[in-house]
Amino acid sequence: MTSTAPLQDPGSLAADQATDHAADHATEGHGDFRLFGLATFLVADGMTFAGFFAAYLTFRAVNPLQEGSTYELELLLPTINTVVLIISSFTFHRAGKECRGGNLAASRLWLAITGGLGAIFLAGQMVEYFSLPFGLTDNLFASTFYALTGFHGLHVTLGVICIAIVALQTRQGGRNTASDHFGLEAAELYWHFVDGIWVVLYGILYLL
Numbered sequence: 001m002t003s004t005a006p007l008q009d010p011g012s013l014a015a016d017q018a019t020d021h022a023a024d025h026a027t028e029g030h031g032d033f034r035l036f037g038l039a040t041f042l043v044a045d046g047m048t049f050a051g052f053f054a055a056y057l058t059f060r061a062v063n064p065l066q067e068g069s070t071y072e073l074e075l076l077l078p079t080i081n082t083v084v085l086i087i088s089s090f091t092f093h094r095a096g097k098e099c100r101g102g103n104l105a106a107s108r109l110w111l112a113i114t115g116g117l118g119a120i121f122l123a124g125q126m127v128e129y130f131s132l133p134f135g136l137t138d139n140l141f142a143s144t145f146y147a148l149t150g151f152h153g154l155h156v157t158l159g160v161i162c163i164a165i166v167a168l169q170t171r172q173g174g175r176n177t178a179s180d181h182f183g184l185e186a187a188e189l190y191w192h193f194v195d196g197i198w199v200v201l202y203g204i205l206y207l208l
Contacts, residue, residue, distance in 0.1 A: 038186050042193045045155075049197050052151070053204055056144045073206055074131075081124045082202050085156075085195045088117035092163075092188050095170075102178035104170050111167040111184075114191070118160040125153050148201055155194045162187045 095110035134142040166187045170176040176184045 034182060035185060035189065038189060042190065046193070046197070049148075049151070049200075052144075052148050053200065056148070056204065059140065074128075075206060077124055077128050078202060078206050081121050082198065084117050084121050084124070085198050088114045088121075089192055089195045091117065092191050096181070096184055096188050099170055099176055099181050099184055100178055104172060104174075104177075107170050107176075107184070108167050111163055111170065115160050115163040115167065118156055118163065118191075122153060122156055122160070125149065145205060148205060152194070152198055152201055155197070159187070159191050159194050162190065 091110050091114045095107045095114060098104075098110060099107035129146075134145075136142060136146045166176065166184050168174070169183055170181075176182075
């Protein structure tokens with residue numbers, strides 16, 4: 001005695017196919033807003049820096065610092081740090097270009113160079129801290145200087161950690177590939193933001 005599988009109702013089959021098609025269409029139509037979310041966060045973070053900048057500049061304009069409350073800062077080391085960060089933006093861009101082209105080994109190399117430049121910047125900042133003629137609580141200028149540069153240094157530190165993570169993910173079988181490299185793009189956008197903030201900070205604290 002042979003048994004036959006029950007036939008599926010044609011109407012039910014058509015309904016299932018329509019449901020699957022609708023689900024596929026919904027999935028395809030769902031945009032990727034992760035970079036937009038990151039950009040929104042960076043705008044909010046930038047407003048925090050803007051608040052620091054505005055407070056410092058406003059105080060200097062309304063209540064000029066007394067004689068001896070400001071110091072002649074050395075320009076050589078922060079200028080070198082500025083050049084280092086600007087170069088790191090180009091090396092990070094090169095890492096992203098290599099990843100999108102499918103050359104993951106070259107991408108990891110450029111990421112390592114970028115992370116190394118970030119570490120050099122942090123080392124330079126520490127050297128500057130130890131050579132400054134003032135302490136954190138000496139006066140308003142000193143407190144503002146440490147708050148601004150320290151807050152930015154924290155961002156650079158987080159950026160270097162992100163670069164290390166992205167470099168580990170940019171390998172054969174890793175999460176960052178030529179077709180899917182959101183992690184690298186997000187880290188690159190963050191790094192460019194950090195570099196841009198430093199250029200503004202450098203102009204306000206060292207050149208004004």
